[in-house]
Amino acid sequence: MNKLVLIGPPGAGKGTQAKMLSIKYQIPHISTGDILRENINRNTDLGRRAELFIERGQLVPDVLVLEIVLDRLHFEDCKAGYILDGFPRNLSQALELNKILSSEGEQLSAAILIDADRDSIIRRITGRRQCESCGAIYHIEEPSAEKAGICDKCGSEIIQRKDDHEKIVKKRLEVYEEQTQPLITYYDKLNILHRIDGHGGIDQIFNEICGLLQ
Numbered sequence: 250m251n252k253l254v255l256i257g258p259p260g261a262g263k264g265t266q267a268k269m270l271s272i273k274y275q276i277p278h279i280s281t282g283d284i285l286r287e288n289i290n291r292n293t294d295l296g297r298r299a300e301l302f303i304e305r306g307q308l309v310p311d312v313l314v315l316e317i318v319l320d321r322l323h324f325e326d327c328k329a330g331y332i333l334d335g336f337p338r339n340l341s342q343a344l345e346l347n348k349i350l351s352s353e354g355e356q357l358s359a360a361i362l363i364d365a366d367r368d369s370i371i372r373r374i375t376g377r378r379q380c381e382s383c384g385a386i387y388h389i390e391e392p393s394a395e396k397a398g399i400c401d402k403c404g405s406e407i408i409q410r411k412d413d414h415e416k417i418v419k420k421r422l423e424v425y426e427e428q429t430q431p432l433i434t435y436y437d438k439l440n441i442l443h444r445i446d447g448h449g450g451i452d453q454i455f456n457e458i459c460g461l462l463q
């Protein structure tokens with residue numbers, strides 16, 4: 250168990266679980282969404298090219314995303330394995346990843362699908378707020394520092410992601426159903442798919458994932 254892919258609709262909890270798995274198994278958490286947002290914040294060429302797609306809830310073109318992933322997978326810390334969160338997101342990205350791995354005599358250890366229903370997703374994402382500096386996640390229904398608009402972990406401002414507004418969330422869900430869901434069948438056929446119910450508590454889901462990775 251060292252090369253993992255997390256798939257699932259937006260807001261299913263992939264990022265949260267990936268961070269916890271990264272600590273437990275001491276392997277890097279690679280989130281293409283985080284890398285793209287970081288580039289937008291730093292106003293890089295890549296960030297400027299990706300921004301319009303993200304704000305509309307569309308996928309960023311494969312060529313940009315593949316460049317990021319290819320580059321990141323060659324970092325020294327990926328030798329022991331990694332957790333890919335938000336990549337691959339369509340069949341051509343999955344085939345490309347497979348090609349990269351096969352050329353190095355490697356393969357994915359598991360693809361973990363964290364699933365959740367449409368209503369829970371919309372409620373979770375539209376109420377989600379994020380620290381613009383450290384990325385800590387809050388929810389408007391939880392009593393927390395979010396009310397004051399200040400992150401209790403690092404003291405920076407807490408904001409709502411532009412693509413977390415309801416209209417864009419619905420678009421992201423459409424894109425997920427059309428482009429990402431086919432990966433479920435793809436990884437199932439490769440016999441590496443594991444399905445996890447994303448409606449449970451964070452710790453319960455984490456224990457379930459760790460259990461299946463044993």
Ligand code: ADP
Nearest residue numbers: 259260281282302303307308309314335336338
């Ligand atoms: P979520 O999983 O909650 O939708 P992410 O942070 O993973 O959020 O992604 C946010 C946005 O970044 C996506 O809607 C998409 O525009 C872009 N993005 C992230 N990963 C990819 C990818 N592998 N391919 C294309 N676009 C991506």
